Amino acid sequence: MTSPRSRRALAGGSSLALGALLLSGCAGGFDEPSGSSSDGAQTAITAALPTDPTSMDPIRSGALVVLSVFFHTHDQLVKIAADGEMLPKLATEWTSNADLTEWEFTLQPEVTASNGEAIDADDVVFSYETILGDPTGENYAYLSSIDRVEKVDDLTVRFVLKQPFSAFPRNTSLISIVPADTYQEMGPDAYAREPIGSGPYVFEKIAAGVSYDLVRNEDYWGEAPVIESISLQPVSSAESRASGVLSGDLDVAQIGPTQVSSIESAGNAQVFSALSNGVVFLGVNSTAGALQDVRVRQAVAHAIDSEAIVTSLLAGLAEPARAMLAPAVEGSSDDVEGPTFDPDAARALLAEAGYDGTPIPFDYATDGRIPLSSEIAQSVQGYLEAVGIAVDMRGADQQSHTLKVRGKEMQGIYLNTWAPSTLDGDLPLTDFYEPAGNNNYAQDPVTTELAERQRGVEGAEREDVFAELLDYSNAQAYFVPLYVPANNFAAGGSLRWEPRADGLYDFTETSFE
DSSP states (O other): OOOGGGOOOSGGGOOOOOOOOOOSOOOOOOOOOOOBOTTSOBOEEEEEESSOOSOSOTTTOOOHHHHHHHHHHSOBSEEEOTTSOEEESSEEEEEEOTTSSEEEEEEOSSEEOTTSOEESHHHHHHHHHHHHTOTTSTTGGGGTTEEEEEEEETTEEEEEESSOOTTHHHHGGGOBOOOHHHHHHHOHHHHHHSOOOSSSEEEEEEETTTEEEEEEOTTOSSOOOSOOEEEEEEOOOHHHHHHHHHHTSOSEEEEOHHHHHHHHTSSSEEEEEEEOSOEEEEEEOTTSGGGGSHHHHHHHHHHOOHHHIIIIISTTOEEEOSSSSOTTSBTOOTTSOOOOOOHHHHHHHHHHHTOOOOOEEEEEESSSSSTTHHHHHHHHHHHHHHTTOOEEEEEEOHHHHHHHHHTTOOSSEEEEEEOOTTOBSHHHHHHHHSTTOTTOOSOOHHHHHHHHHGGGOOHHHHHHHHHHHHHHHHHHTSEEEEEEEEEEEEEETTEEOOOOTTOOOOOTTOEEO
16 A cells, blocks of 8 residues: 555655555554544654663763653753754744854743753853763864853844854754753752653653653644644664564554565555755774775775665665765765776776785674665675785774764774754764864865865855765775665554654654545
């Protein structure tokens, strides 16, 4: 059964709705969705989280998975819509000075937290200053450009930045505002157990590892959502998430690309597939061994057939990447030339460089963030060996792999991915090309200058700087962009929902037929 309403194509941000297969059995243990409106439409939704959030304190926790909770329970200054557009939320408008070093945000008046505490400029300043006071915090990286935050009046906040930054407002979409008096009276630990915000939903029950249950905030200052209750339940197994949807215990859950076809062949659920905001890529330590020679790095890029990987391994649920930014991300450019599959050119470059066949270390995670990561790595290995590049395969669990990335311990090439929830290129390019970046082995002053320059310009001028940087990176083969994966969700057949490019949940405009 196909539902035209929710059918999406991979390109252009549309979605694909497909029939689904009713599989026998499910993971069990899910709470049953039960709410319905007077017309009989369902008003309660149960959704699976891929991992269990570590904390419900938005000051201390900045993990992406927890944003699926905070988007409902707290306000942020701005909101990034499913199509990437930046919209007002707690802030009604924002302006900068001429050189983009100061931004002023005007706040929505008469906003209160669910316990009645007024939310105004003091609460915004408190939330940001508390995060800035802990450089080790998970949210600090989003705000590292801030020099100070000032209250102008009760409804105006000024951010003074260390340097010009045209895309700064997008970073505020990740920071949830807490009621300052309540937070300080409770203390961080007690607040994390019973969080209070000003969002369209309030916490009804928190059972870590089991469910995070929310109910509609009937005193919310903005437009009331249709969905009355939300249960977000951690389910780490993709198989359990899929079977949970098919059994009706879950209304929506993220699934892997290999599960899509089986669900497509069934008839009681939908599949939403849409290109994500991330790029799966090969990082390259250009300071080690044979990879110090740009010709060897270029040979690696020419050796890999990303189109075939997308078609064969990923069942077409991705598209080959031209650059280190996905099309959904601000800064992506159609003018950037991506790596071409040319095995003969790869062999010629290796011969010219005098590559002697010494194995190049190849690190990858065997689980975690990149679906089918082992299979992807083995495919890349095959392509490299076909042109004469020997690799030393080094698989590890996701946590160990991530620690090696953060410690800049890679000795050759490595499989990785980056996906900015701000849907702006600044955060990933900072990590790829600026001196402190976890993935920046080259430490090339050209990339550093371009990555910094894009912050000080806007519009077409900024797009030109992004394109110049991404073209230069491809020419130097500092990274090998492989593909832009799709986010795939299985959902109940009556769900009316538009998934975000970052794969996070926002059910404030969701309903059931």
